[in-house]
Amino acid sequence: MSNTKVQGLLGASREFLIPLAALIVLMAIWEVSVRAFAIPEYLLPAPSRIFQDTTAMGPALGEHTLATLRTVLFGFLLSIAVSFPLAVLISSSRLAADAIYPLLVLTQSVPKVAIAPILVVVLGPNELPRVIVTFLVAFFPLVISMTTGLLAVPPELVELARSCRATKLQELLRVRLPYSIPFVFSGLKSAIALSVVGAVVGEFVAAEKGLGYLITSATAFFKVPVAFGAMLILALLGIVLFQLIVVAERVFFPWAAAEQRR
Template sequence: MSTRNAIRHAATAPAVLPVATFIGLLILWELACRLFAIPSYVLPSPSRIMGGFGAVDAARWFAHVWSTFRVAMMGFLLSIVISLPIAIALARSEVFSRAVYPILVVIQSTPVVAIAPIIIVVMGAGDLPRVVITCLITFFPLVVSTTTGLLATPPELIELSRSLRAPVWREITQIRLPYAVPYIFSALKISVTLSVIGAVVAEFVAAEKGLGYFIQFSTSMFQIQQAWSGLVVLVLLSLSLFQAVNLIQRVFFPWSIARQSR
């Protein structure tokens, strides 16, 4: 392979272009802040944001990240436990679907930010209301995508299983769920990032720890660089959780990725 072809191949690699674009945007951001003398309280430069990390000790960072991560994961796992049975019931029963699906749409259409204070008042100021708020934000994509995947099963396979008098649980676990796996993981990737948003929303309302609380407190004290550094940590946390779900799919369900790419 010639040098020119090697450079072209490296430039078109999947990981190179996004990283190069991101670095280019950071450089433009830094130059714009310096050239136009943008005040740091309006838009701090990346170098000032990096300085905000050093203003907070590692123990405080760990406490805030762990608090947000813990609530996000509990709400995310709770949404999985709730969503899968609902999705199976929606796919199995048209009567149940007509009765329950409009209620799910109403719940999803209700702004969680508006009802979060009510949930805090009713359930107290512990982890439970924050987990519930996170679950309310994350469960709907799981229900919709899982139901779509279950209904995407070829009807001839369902007819074959019923002609062989296969139990309902075998039809669900061995026929419908394997076809729904690509849809489930698509929803999981969305919901796991939404879980971080849900945890932050809950921390805005009532919390003494967490990245949402840290950003809100830093902003109220006009420590804008620290607030932006907290935002960066939030983005990194969301990306890490997204990649973790993607890794689980690649390791344990690689066939679902091949089916998804068709």
């Protein structure tokens, strides 16, 4: 592995460890405050009680976490698969941009909580509605970031490529796409965080497994520590997935990561 990739990996590890340390400090302050002020458990349980009640669920907790993770990843990958061709189409044609942008705004103007029950009725109470809700939440910032990156290429670079008789595909792959990498990863970071939100929204509406389902069922039976535990696992899941994208950017595109830190 080259020195640049090693430095990128070390930098990404540092960005992962610092938030983790901050989270541990926050948990310690939380524990001390709850015990010092004798806050009732039904209002704010201590982290130790949350850990105790949540881990008591055993393998069921892992099943709920994996169910949510699967929905998050499916929705996130679907958002990438749809966003890239849309961004290419929008950036290559003004007519396509005028036709597609209003539709993109329309998908974001309708609350996803309102769409989810309709999807359940149309598609059935399975995982597909949850994946689609996750996709609808995540893909918009990704499309915007990709489109912005593809259009941000300096005109002189485009003219140089065309003067060398580059085809549209070569211009896309060798000029526009490499230049847009920082924008793409910025969109990916937003999309993965929003994917966690979308998955939980879908699970609130219709699910038999998942951390969102666990939160609703736990609060229905006044198991507040379990609900807090599921919420903390969701937060950790979002942090880990976000940092994985940071690591991928630092390792495979260190120059793009350096550009974003300027």
